[in-house]
Amino acid sequence: MSARQYWGRALAAALFVLGASMGARAQTSLLNVSYDVSRELYKDINPAFAARWKAESGEEVSVRQSHGGSSKQALAVAAGLEADVVTMNQAPDIDLLVERGALAADWRRRFPHGASPYTTISVFLVRKGNPKGIKDWDDLARAGVRVIVPNPKVSGNGRYTYLAAWGYALGKNAQEKDGGAAAAREFVRGLFANVPVLDGGGRGATTTFTQRDTGDALVTFENEAILIARELGGDRFDIVYPSVSIEASAPVAVVDKVAARRGTQRQARAYLDFLFAPEGQEIIARHSFRPRDEGVLARNASRFPAIRTFTVEQAFGGWDKVREHFADGGIYDQIVSAAKR
Amino acid sequence: MSKTTRVLPGFGLSLGVTLTWLSLIVLLPLSSVFLKASDLSLAEFWKVVSAPRVMASYKLSFGMSLAAAAINAVFGMILAWCLVRYRFFGKRLVDALIDLPFALPTAVAGIALTALYAKNGWVGQYLALFDIQVAFKPLGVLVALVFIGLPFVVRTVQPVLEDLDIEHEEAAASLGVGRWRTFRHVILPVLLPALLTGFTLAFARAVGEYGSVIFIAGNIPMVSEIVPLMIITKLEQYDYPGATAVAEVMLLISFALLFLINGLQAWTARRTGRDR
Amino acid sequence: MAAILQRGADPAARFETRAATREAPWVKWTLIAVALLFFALFLLMPLIAVFIEALRKGWEAYFAALTEPDALASVRLTLIAAGIAVPLNLVFGVAAAWAIAKFEFRGKHFLITLIDLPFSVSPVIAGLIYVLMFGAFGWFGPWLDAHGVKIVFAVPGIVLATVFVTFPFVARELIPLMQAQGREEEEAAIVLGASGWRVFWHVTLPNIRWGLLYGVILCNARAMGEFGAVSVVSGHIRGETNTMPLHVEILYNEYQFAAAFAVASLLALLALVTLGIKVWVERRVSRPSPRAQDGATS
Numbered sequence: 001m002s003a004r005q006y007w008g009r010a011l012a013a014a015l016f017v018l019g020a021s022m023g024a025r026a027q028t029s030l031l032n033v034s035y036d037v038s039r040e041l042y043k044d045i046n047p048a049f050a051a052r053w054k055a056e057s058g059e060e061v062s063v064r065q066s067h068g069g070s071s072k073q074a075l076a077v078a079a080g081l082e083a084d085v086v087t088m089n090q091a092p093d094i095d096l097l098v099e100r101g102a103l104a105a106d107w108r109r110r111f112p113h114g115a116s117p118y119t120t121i122s123v124f125l126v127r128k129g130n131p132k133g134i135k136d137w138d139d140l141a142r143a144g145v146r147v148i149v150p151n152p153k154v155s156g157n158g159r160y161t162y163l164a165a166w167g168y169a170l171g172k173n174a175q176e177k178d179g180g181a182a183a184a185r186e187f188v189r190g191l192f193a194n195v196p197v198l199d200g201g202g203r204g205a206t207t208t209f210t211q212r213d214t215g216d217a218l219v220t221f222e223n224e225a226i227l228i229a230r231e232l233g234g235d236r237f238d239i240v241y242p243s244v245s246i247e248a249s250a251p252v253a254v255v256d257k258v259a260a261r262r263g264t265q266r267q268a269r270a271y272l273d274f275l276f277a278p279e280g281q282e283i284i285a286r287h288s289f290r291p292r293d294e295g296v297l298a299r300n301a302s303r304f305p306a307i308r309t310f311t312v313e314q315a316f317g318g319w320d321k322v323r324e325h326f327a328d329g330g331i332y333d334q335i336v337s338a339a340k341r
Numbered sequence: 342m343s344k345t346t347r348v349l350p351g352f353g354l355s356l357g358v359t360l361t362w363l364s365l366i367v368l369l370p371l372s373s374v375f376l377k378a379s380d381l382s383l384a385e386f387w388k389v390v391s392a393p394r395v396m397a398s399y400k401l402s403f404g405m406s407l408a409a410a411a412i413n414a415v416f417g418m419i420l421a422w423c424l425v426r427y428r429f430f431g432k433r434l435v436d437a438l439i440d441l442p443f444a445l446p447t448a449v450a451g452i453a454l455t456a457l458y459a460k461n462g463w464v465g466q467y468l469a470l471f472d473i474q475v476a477f478k479p480l481g482v483l484v485a486l487v488f489i490g491l492p493f494v495v496r497t498v499q500p501v502l503e504d505l506d507i508e509h510e511e512a513a514a515s516l517g518v519g520r521w522r523t524f525r526h527v528i529l530p531v532l533l534p535a536l537l538t539g540f541t542l543a544f545a546r547a548v549g550e551y552g553s554v555i556f557i558a559g560n561i562p563m564v565s566e567i568v569p570l571m572i573i574t575k576l577e578q579y580d581y582p583g584a585t586a587v588a589e590v591m592l593l594i595s596f597a598l599l600f601l602i603n604g605l606q607a608w609t610a611r612r613t614g615r616d617r
Numbered sequence: 618m619a620a621i622l623q624r625g626a627d628p629a630a631r632f633e634t635r636a637a638t639r640e641a642p643w644v645k646w647t648l649i650a651v652a653l654l655f656f657a658l659f660l661l662m663p664l665i666a667v668f669i670e671a672l673r674k675g676w677e678a679y680f681a682a683l684t685e686p687d688a689l690a691s692v693r694l695t696l697i698a699a700g701i702a703v704p705l706n707l708v709f710g711v712a713a714a715w716a717i718a719k720f721e722f723r724g725k726h727f728l729i730t731l732i733d734l735p736f737s738v739s740p741v742i743a744g745l746i747y748v749l750m751f752g753a754f755g756w757f758g759p760w761l762d763a764h765g766v767k768i769v770f771a772v773p774g775i776v777l778a779t780v781f782v783t784f785p786f787v788a789r790e791l792i793p794l795m796q797a798q799g800r801e802e803e804e805a806a807i808v809l810g811a812s813g814w815r816v817f818w819h820v821t822l823p824n825i826r827w828g829l830l831y832g833v834i835l836c837n838a839r840a841m842g843e844f845g846a847v848s849v850v851s852g853h854i855r856g857e858t859n860t861m862p863l864h865v866e867i868l869y870n871e872y873q874f875a876a877a878f879a880v881a882s883l884l885a886l887l888a889l890v891t892l893g894i895k896v897w898v899e900r901r902v903s904r905p906s907p908r909a910q911d912g913a914t915s
Contacts, residue, residue, distance in 0.1 A: 549739030
């Protein structure tokens with residue numbers, strides 16, 4: 001074979017591979033752009049939905065997944081990643097898409113429960129036997145305790161941890177003149193002074209805590225804590241439920257602009273509806289997220305200890321008010337800069 | 342060399358291809374950074390790039406990159422010396438593996454280094470006995486940067502060392518000059534330009550490194566946040582102008598340092614009469 | 618020249634056998650010990666760690682991780698990206714080296730610096746610039762959007778980012794080589810009436826082919842291993858826009874540590890094969906008379 005023939009064939013082969021990878025997408029497909037720790041959930045949801053949709057409409061549909069830090073993913077969608085639906089873990093990430101004109105501002109009213117099919121809460125994961133005696137938020141701010149939290153600047157998980165601690169301190173000092181704001185600030189400062197590693201996402205923080213033996217407590221979502229205990233050895237860790245925690249609701253939305261262009265509005269809508277249907281809710285509960293459906297929740301009550309919770313709206317008056325915490329040079333920046341100086 | 346008449350053809354074609362490709366792939370996209378950052382007023386720009394956390398990250402990134410390049414200059418030099426001058430078991434393997442950091446994906450390197458140097462890792466557990474913690478500390482950043490920068494020094498010093506004229510050394514020996522003095526006064530000056538080139542390349546690569554550092558650094562504000570992380574952090578908060586502003590400062594500082602070191606290198610090259 | 622010709626079994630012998638270039642044994646062995654310790658701590662152990670972690674769950678799990686559809690898709694994408702980026706940079710590299718090494722012109726050093734530029738640009742910025750150019754709110758974003766062309770968060774973006782980070786490799790390898798070789802041979806051929814292309818194919822190319830191969834090898838290794846820049850433009854769609862390094866990160870984030878290291882070990886193997894080829898190339902280069910081999914290989 002001469003060199004020219006050889007290269008010709010190599011080129012043809014490369015083009016064939018390229019073409020084959022494109023052709024594989026001929027059937028209807030949805031792209032679900034989601035956050036970091038929903039991977040396992042959607043691995044189960046997607047085939048279940050595909051089967052249900054096939055039964056109902058006779059259409060084949062496949063759902064493709066993209067996972068990453070919640071804000072990073074929202075940003076990618078804003079910059080042109082063609083998501084038919086977004087399933088995030090905090091509302092601001094969807095509001096960003098509203099700002100960029102990708103979907104309508106009323107997305108919260110398009111689905112039940114503020115367009116959020118499930119919630120979860122922030123809990124603590126501690127080493128077996130809880131050697132440091134960590135029971136509640138106060139213990140995390142104690143001297144000598146090391147806490148692993150993902151970076152609140154870039155991770156929804158870390159952000160909820162920060163807000164949970166803040167809300168806890170607010171509630172405890174509500175009788176003060178300023179409603180506890182100064183005390184909350186001091187408390188959160190103390191807690192973050194105990195954080196030796198800020199990973200980029202919830203999964204990174206888990207690896208640091210479980211695989212690198214760093215820290216006495218990991219603050220993360222309940223579903224994550226249960227998954228860790230199951231996947232990485234329940235004999236090494238205990239889950240601790242604090243006296244009160246934040247309720248993190250995961251919002252979902254159809255990205256109108258993309259769905260309209262790709263002609264997938266029907267399927268996208270049905271996909272998200274499926275999350276709220278009993279079948280979807282059961283899968284959600286199985287992955288240790290707290291389902292919205294009363295019946296499903298009741299059936300799984302033993303897995304979800306009832307504790308007092310508050311929402312971002314209740315403790316802070318909405319996500320708009322939270323912005324001043326995480327903006328550049330905002331309260332979080334001031335706190336951590338002061339804590340480490 | 343005078344401006345000779347061009348006998349060879351293809352100057353227009355080759356330079357044209359070069360400039361077109363360079364503009365399309367490098368210059369045009371890079372200019373977008375500067376344009377995006379110009380969305381900010383000068384005062385805003387200054388506020389973004391001089392924020393305490395960002396300042397701390399410059400200090401860490403540039404400080405650690407310099408330190409890593411310096412460590413590589415010393416140990417890379419020793420490695421190159423051993424590879425050229427000595428026979429020992431396993432030399433071929435060592436020589437081949439020097440380039441590993443070029444070829445190994447940075448994320449893989451970062452994960453592997455973290456696993457090694459965490460306090461329950463192979464190396465970390467022994468360091469822990471001496472109360473030295475590497476992973477999740479600024480020291481971890483240094484380890485990662487040393488890893489990625491090593492081949493640059495070895496691969497620039499090695500060929501010069503191989504080509505070195507040994508007559509000077511023989512002359513020194515016949516005059517009764519000791520090996521150490523010969524090294525310092527005869528060999529080192531010749532190696533210096535190459536060593537500086539290697540140092541510069543290692544440094545430039547280290548400043549921008551992201552993938553491997555991020556796993557091992559700990560990423561604590563004011564303590565172990567590198568500049569590329571600051572850029573990513575800003576990006577993920579939808580702050581494009583802020584991100585590009587920091588990126589711009591980073592580009593400018595590395596260029597300034599590169600020019601400085603390149604100038605230094607040209608100067609030493611002239612001094613030692615080895616214009617390479 | 619003498620140094621090159623003498624390369625036989627181990628060129629170091631030449632230094633060790635002469636009193637003038639020999640150190641005391643304790644100096645020699647101390648230096649070797651320091652060098653090897655440093656080498657082991659920073660290079661060898663990370664490599665070994667990758668393979669040990671990869672095989673932690675046994676060979677079966679190892680091969681299962683490599684043959685899983687998403688892993689195969691990531692291998693395919695990585696090959697596509699490198700397969701496009703490397704030839705493009707090869708053509709560029711040869712053109713740039715020809716212009717720079719064979720001709721004198723003003724601004725040459727500036728041009729070399731510009732070619733080096735991608736080397737010192739953080740991979741994160743390298744990814745960012747393409748989002749700024751081709752993203753929905755970038756310069757060409759609206760136009761591309763209107764015409765239904767996807768660049769970022771799709772394969773073209775990944776290829777572009779890969780081209781950027783591997784940009785200087787071939788050129789940097791060839792420029793010093795071609796400068797050292799001068800232009801007498803080519804000029805002689807031209808004077809004898811050969812056409813420019815003929816001169817390039819029959820005079821220049823045989824002279825530079827090993828340097829060229831070396832550059833291509835490094836370029837390819839970097840193209841396949843790039844993480845930061847590709848991560849920014851990828852969109853992370855499973856089985857579609859994940860390259861191998863990104864797939865490693867995903868598996869790692871799913872607590873599938875053994876699988877993550879299995880894919881990583883594939884990349885490490887690639888690195889080793891690359892280095893193996895490189896050693897082979899170097900040995901070809903150091904043969905006394907490469908010109909004598911021409912008839913046998915071409």
